[in-house]
Amino acid sequence: MITVHGRATSSNVQLVMWTVGELGLEHRRLDVGGSFGGTDTPEYRAMNPNGLVPVLQDGDVTLFESVAIMRYLAARYGEEGFWPKDPAKRASLDQWAEWGKVTFSPAVLNIFIQLVRMREADRKPAAIAGAAREVGRLARILDDRLGEGPYLDGAAFTFADIAVGALLYRYMTLPFEKAETPRLDAYYKRLTQRPAFARHVMVSYESLRAK
Numbered sequence: 001m002i003t004v005h006g007r008a009t010s011s012n013v014q015l016v017m018w019t020v021g022e023l024g025l026e027h028r029r030l031d032v033g034g035s036f037g038g039t040d041t042p043e044y045r046a047m048n049p050n051g052l053v054p055v056l057q058d059g060d061v062t063l064f065e066s067v068a069i070m071r072y073l074a075a076r077y078g079e080e081g082f083w084p085k086d087p088a089k090r091a092s093l094d095q096w097a098e099w100g101k102v103t104f105s106p107a108v109l110n111i112f113i114q115l116v117r118m119r120e121a122d123r124k125p126a127a128i129a130g131a132a133r134e135v136g137r138l139a140r141i142l143d144d145r146l147g148e149g150p151y152l153d154g155a156a157f158t159f160a161d162i163a164v165g166a167l168l169y170r171y172m173t174l175p176f177e178k179a180e181t182p183r184l185d186a187y188y189k190r191l192t193q194r195p196a197f198a199r200h201v202m203v204s205y206e207s208l209r210a211k
Contacts, residue, residue, distance in 0.1 A: 002027040005044070006053030007034045009208055011109070012066040013054045014201045015166040019070045021196025022162070023077045035207075067101045067163055074159040081156045093160040096145065096152055100164030104142065107135040108167040112205075115174050119210045128176065135171070136179035143181035150190055157194075165191050169202050 002025055006013030010033060020027050032038040033053035040051055047055045048064035055062065056069045058076075063069050074083040084090040110131040114123050142164065145152065152160045168188050171178075191197045 003057040004029045005032040005047070005055040007031050007036055008203050009034065009205060010053050011105070011167060011170070014203060015066045015162060016054045016056065016069050017200035018162050018166060018196050019073050019159070021200050022082070022194070023073060025073070025077060067097065070159060070162060078159065082158055084158070093153055093158050097160040097163035100160070100166070104138050104164065105167045107131065107138050108171045111135055111174055111176060112170050115176065116205060116209050132176050139171070139179045139181050139184055143184040146183045146187050149183065149187055151187070161191070165197070166201060170205065
């Protein structure tokens with residue numbers, strides 16, 4: 001059985017768990033990290049020397065880094081529609097998966113940190129405005145890429161949608177002025193109708209709010 005170490009409120013854990021859910025894999029998830037602790041033990045550091053979540057265990061395979069875990073699961077357990085076997089087709093999706101993780105997600109997290117992880121008295125309006133402009137620029141890029149959709153690959157839901165979509169619940173629910181992106185809005189609505197997204201990504205982040 002697959003074991004995922006990591007708290008449900010971690011966006012990186014959510015990315016992995018959404019993948020697990022979409023693939024219908026038998027699993028267990030252990031509450032580790034944040035207020036649960038458990039990342040500083042010698043046993044955990046042997047699995048992930050960074051002391052972060054998530055960590056995946058699948059038989060003899062132990063992995064950290066959420067997108068590496070996603071790619072492993074997709075390659076090992078995903079069918080052709082989810083993980084194309086043709087390298088050229090997969091690469092065209094993988095570039096968007098990478099964009100989602102290293103470009104779009106950090107921009108969303110910049111807003112998240114200001115509006116959730118910081119007390120209102122400590123927030124910096126100029127930083128929020130700058131972050132909103134940047135995430136708006138990126139949201140418009142994604143809106144253009146989606147076209148008529150319904151997914152990044154057109155009709156097929158793939159691993160790339162997970163990497164790109166994992167932060168959309170936070171993006172859509174944070175209280176800041178967003179760019180006009182009708183195709184992205186429709187894409188998000190489609191994702192919310194996927195049971196694995198609703199279960200593993202649409203997770204309240206109120207417990208992360210600064211007191």
